[in-house]
Amino acid sequence: MVCQIITQSKKHLSLIPRFVFIGARGTGAALYLSCLALFSPDVSWDRKNNLEPWNKLGPDDQYKFYSVNVDYSKLKKEGPDF
Numbered sequence: 106m107v108c109q110i111i112t113q114s115k116k117h118l119s120l121i122p123r124f125v126f127i128g129a130r131g132t133g134a135a136l137y138l139s140c141l142a143l144f145s146p147d148v149s150w151d152r153k154n155n156l157e158p159w160n161k162l163g164p165d166d167q168y169k170f171y172s173v174n175v176d177y178s179k180l181k182k183e184g185p186d187f
Contacts, residue, residue, distance in 0.1 A: 114120050142148055149157070
């Protein structure tokens with residue numbers, strides 16, 4: 106498969122940017138999924154010691170990947186402890 110991509114890119118030089126962008130998109134998607142799997146509070150890899158990791162989040166913890174208008178360091182707790 107890789108050999109076929111290399112031979113096609115040698116014949117048609119205009120395909121090289123397309124292969125580069127497709128590779129960059131695939132790498133970005135893999136990095137995003139690994140970020141979600143490792144740092145998301147919804148995913149629990151340690152079931153024995155930390156059954157519910159989302160309960161340990163404070164109001165100033167940022168759990169979103171990107172936040173536009175919210176400064177999480179200035180938020181205060183609004184609800185009761187459970």
